[in-house]
Amino acid sequence: MNTHFWLTATKPKKNPDQPDDRLYVRKYGTGHAVLLALHGFGRNGARMERLGMNLGKHFTTLAPDLPYHGNSEWYGDRYDIAEMTELLQQLLDRFADRPVFLLGHSLGGRYLSACLAGLHHPQLRDLALVAPDGAGGRYTNWIDTLPAKLIRPLARLTERPRAILRMSDWLKKRGIINGYSAEYLKYNLNDRPFRRRLAGTLRSVLKFPPSPEAFERALRERNIRCTVFVGDKDPLLHHDRLTRMYEPLPSVELHHYPGSHWLPERLLAEYYQNSLVTVLP
Structure with missing residues (x-):
């Protein structure tokens, strides 16, 4: 089964006439257990379709399009932990009587890690992160290393492709971003939706700072464990930094x-099917 529905943010609007910010949530499968899955930057919830349909007999997979991604309608210029947590909690509240598993890929992993402390559900079972951002990724690490005061002007520059391309060359020459990142920007900045997605994400992502101690505390309070999946050929991760962040927890x-940055669907399908042995009668 493949359907969708909307989640509407409840924050007060600066302009009463402004349309509501809302997330487009894709729904796959009809199983009793619930898998809440967040995609990475530049993708949308449809990235979880094959996994969701594969698990559909035992899982209902909920895959929101993040703000500025896919079919979601986000009119504000940014969002923060409180807003994202409130939207995810709306989803969890709809399924209070079912076991729930959490999955975050890349940027979605960063968001789930940061929001976990504010999420509450009586049957929260497990969290899995695939190539999570926030641990010194080669593509996104430069965002975390920039002074916060530079983020706002950098976000404004995304509306001016030539200026941001000059900026990317400047960052590349100084070793702040790598050649892959510079080419990625060069390829995509002619696309206006991409520029808005990049600007909104730039303004928002630093509001989800990685905090290993707080993350460990949230896992313990919920009596759940986290598995971090890392592809051994992932060119976008600093594997040493990721290991230093998560291994001590x-x-x-x-x-x-064995794999790259892409979602390992077969591996995850086996992981969740095996997880059900201890959850469902």
Whole structure:
């Protein structure tokens, strides 16, 4: 089964006549257990379709399009942990009587990690992160290393492709971003929706700072564990930095697999099917 519905943000609007910010949520499968899955930057919830349909007999997969992505309608110029947590909590509240699993890929992993402390559900079972952002990724690490006061003007520059391309060359020459990142920007900045997506994400992502201690505390309070899946050929991760962040945490297990940055659908399908052995009668 493949359907969708909308989640509307409840924050007060600066302009009463402004349309509501809302997330487009894709729904796959009809199983009793719930998988809430967040995609990475530049993708949308449809990235979870094959996994969701594969698990559809035992799972209902909920895959929102993040703000500025896919079919979601986001009119504000940014969002923060409180807003994202409130929207995810709306989803969890709809399924209070079912076991829930959380999955975040890349940027979605960063968001789930940051929001976990504010999420509450009586049957929260597990969290899995695939190539999570926030641990020194080669593509996104430069955002975390820039002074916060530069983020706003950098976000404005995304509306001026030539200026941001000059900026990307400047950042590349100084070793702040790598050649892949510079080419990625060059390829995509002619697309206006991409520029808005990049601007909104730039303004928002630093509001989700990685905090290993707070993350471990949130896992313990919910009595759940986290598995971090890392592709051994992932060119977008600083593997040493990721290991230093997650390996010391008692509630986290690192799982290395042969692969790159893409979602390992077959591996995850086996992971969730095996997880059900201890959850469902």
